[in-house]
Amino acid sequence: MKNYIFIETPLGKMTLAEENDYITNIAYGEITLEASCENETELLSQAKQQLAEYFNGERKEFNLPLKPSGTVFQLSVWKALTEIPYGKTASYKTIANKIHQPCAARAVGMANNKNPIVIAIPCHRVVGAKGIIKGYGGGVDKLKFLLKLENITDVEDFPIKW
Incomplete structure (x- = not known):
């Protein structure tokens, strides 16, 4: 099951999601994810912190385990x-x-x-x-x-x- 949170950024609300210790989504707005639960995990907290650092000009690279779904x-x-x-x-x-x-x-x-x-x-x-x-x-x-x-x-x- 995916865990997700909504965060406020300089670009408006964003959705962050993770599943099995991988970031699966960082999206603009509040998106609906199937089979998901609103729950701020340690990994989602790290992603939120790294995005805040990026928007503050303090981070140039992300250090997150990413697992996008696609072809x-x-x-x-x-x-x-x-x-x-x-x-x-x-x-x-x-x-x-x-x-x-x-x-x-x-x-x-x-x-x-x-x-x-x-x-x-x-x-x-x-x-x-x-x-x-x-x-x-x-x-x-x-x-x-x-x-x-x-x-x-x-x-x-x-x-x-x-």
Whole structure:
């Protein structure tokens, strides 16, 4: 059974969930999870603390056991995302090449959009060719916040206006 908590962040409410000592979800808003119980476990407390440190500019890497649920392709994309350093970006094409699927840039974008563990699996660091912002599943306002938090300025203004 999954355990979950809701936390307040600079980006509004978020849901954190864990199962069998792995973080399975970090999501924007209050999401409903099947077969779950609201219960703040030690691991969820650690995740909450690490997110607070990240939002305060004190943490650049997460040290949490992550276990997202997805297809083999999605899991390969999400693993590649965790290798993008804080304050840097990578293109969809770069991620496609990294996972040895050079023609899968669009599919990388779709996997990016389905990321169940936002921020810790940094889907916000993926941009289009030439640094163009294509959008963000959490909303452009959240993306702008995260990019500014990490001092990422090597992206173009489409569709974001700085």
